[in-house]
């Protein structure tokens with residue numbers, strides 16, 4: 001946590017067992033289409049990110065970690081299963097589930113990543129017909 005920086009955001013899981021706060025800047029949201037996010041999130045992953053030192057998890061005992069690949073692990077609530085964090089091994093940032101942030105987030109969607117793994121039911125723009 002950086003000295004003197006005010007809280008930028010707060011968030012938590014579905015049941016409230018895990019709550020966290022962020023000091024310092026949050027990245028805008030990236031929508032991830034990778035096959036792991038599809039299995040984890042029903043379809044897409046939506047993540048902001050911050051510096052690991054800016055993230056404070058208030059009740060770590062409810063947080064569990066799943067190593068989803070050699071290069072990253074994913075943090076989730078052991079009570080409700082909500083996925084909250086994606087932590088790469090390089091340690092330069094930690095991704096925070098955009099949907100778990102308390103509103104208003106002040107964020108926008110910055111872009112889409114891993115579209116090469118996009119699900120076959122994902123039509124262009126992923127929107128319903130008007």
Ligand SMILES: [Zn+2]
Pocket residue numbers: 013014015016017018077078079080081082
């Ligand atoms: Zn929970």
